Amino acid sequence: MAQPFRFMLNQTETESYGAFIPRNLRPLIDRAIPHARAQISGSPVVAIGLASSGQTYFGVNVELPGLPPNYSIHAEQFLVANFALHFELKLIGLAISPNGYYFKAPCGHCCQFLREISNMSDTKVLITGPTGQGETHGTRMLLSTFLILLGTISPGNVPRLLEPSDNSIGFIDSSLQMDICSNSEHCNHLSCRALRAATKSYARFSKCPSGVALIDRRGTVYSGWFMESVAHNPSLGPVQAALVDFVVNGDGQEFKEIVEAVLVEKRGAVLSQEDTARMILEKIADPDCVFRVLHCEYN
Numbered sequence: 001m002a003q004p005f006r007f008m009l010n011q012t013e014t015e016s017y018g019a020f021i022p023r024n025l026r027p028l029i030d031r032a033i034p035h036a037r038a039q040i041s042g043s044p045v046v047a048i049g050l051a052s053s054g055q056t057y058f059g060v061n062v063e064l065p066g067l068p069p070n071y072s073i074h075a076e077q078f079l080v081a082n083f084a085l086h087f088e089l090k091l092i093g094l095a096i097s098p099n100g101y102y103f104k105a106p107c108g109h110c111c112q113f114l115r116e117i118s119n120m121s122d123t124k125v126l127i128t129g130p131t132g133q134g135e136t137h138g139t140r141m142l143l144s145t146f147l148i149l150l151g152t153i154s155p156g157n158v159p160r161l162l163e164p165s166d167n168s169i170g171f172i173d174s175s176l177q178m179d180i181c182s183n184s185e186h187c188n189h190l191s192c193r194a195l196r197a198a199t200k201s202y203a204r205f206s207k208c209p210s211g212v213a214l215i216d217r218r219g220t221v222y223s224g225w226f227m228e229s230v231a232h233n234p235s236l237g238p239v240q241a242a243l244v245d246f247v248v249n250g251d252g253q254e255f256k257e258i259v260e261a262v263l264v265e266k267r268g269a270v271l272s273q274e275d276t277a278r279m280i281l282e283k284i285a286d287p288d289c290v291f292r293v294l295h296c297e298y299n
């Protein structure tokens with residue numbers, strides 16, 4: 001079991017490191033690097049995000065042993081899921097580094113994912129040269145390239161990624177629906193927590209919200225929800241999002257401590273997460289992990 005790491009800094013701790021510049025962030029990157037789970041590539045990456053609340057959050061890359069690399073969680077995606085877990089609305093500053101020495105732009109996959117956040121072009125992204133010199137703030141240029149290539153995401157009335165969303169869904173099975181706790185945000189029932197997660201899912205394109213809740217051997221519950229990208233592949237699946245909660249709040253435990261999981265999604269969803277969720281859990285969770293799928297519908 002790895003040493004536990006707190007994947008956030010409160011406002012006072014954030015103020016104490018000073019301005020959001022490479023020199024000040026280097027020690028933070030050094031602290032976070034050992035908590036990346038990059039056993040396959042051997043290439044850890046850390047993302048640091050400054051939130052509009054004045055708090056700072058960490059993301060690390062998480063590779064899933066036994067699965068192809070496209071199931072990995074990128075550090076930037078981890079960071080966004082960590083923001084979502086803490087109800088943070090806006091990313092003010094973003095810094096990505098493999099070593100604390102130089103800072104690089106988000107990968108192409110994550111530039112695309114980050115476009116789901118509104119006003120992302122206002123975010124300050126730290127970029128240095130390969131030897132750590134020549135700090136620039138390249139966000140506007142980077143993301144605008146993608147805007148030109150792919151066109152803008154139409155604003156519409158639907159909340160964007162990180163904005164509060166409340167998919168109005170409930171269980172098809174009325175007996176399950178009757179058992180939902182009023183405080184389902186914090187209770188320890190996997191069905192309540194997975195449904196609650198699915199209500200927060202960002203699935204504006206497919207209209208297929210989904211959420212996952214996991215429980216470890218100690219009885220602690222973790223949850224996460226599908227965060228969709230218009231370009232499909234950069235989307236963050238609900239299991240991966242729940243694994244971010246597990247890494248953030250699981251005291252450094254290994255994934256094999258996960259003993260039960262529930263996925264909530266629409267019955268017959270055109271974008272079903274069931275097969276992928278089952279495959280991921282079979283590879284990484286306890287071999288006897290119980291996996292259940294509960295179906296929901298829009299109210």
Ligand SMILES: [Zn+2]
Binds near residue numbers: 075076
């Ligand atoms: Zn990336």
Ligand SMILES: [Zn+2]
Binds near residue numbers: 180181
């Ligand atoms: Zn409950």
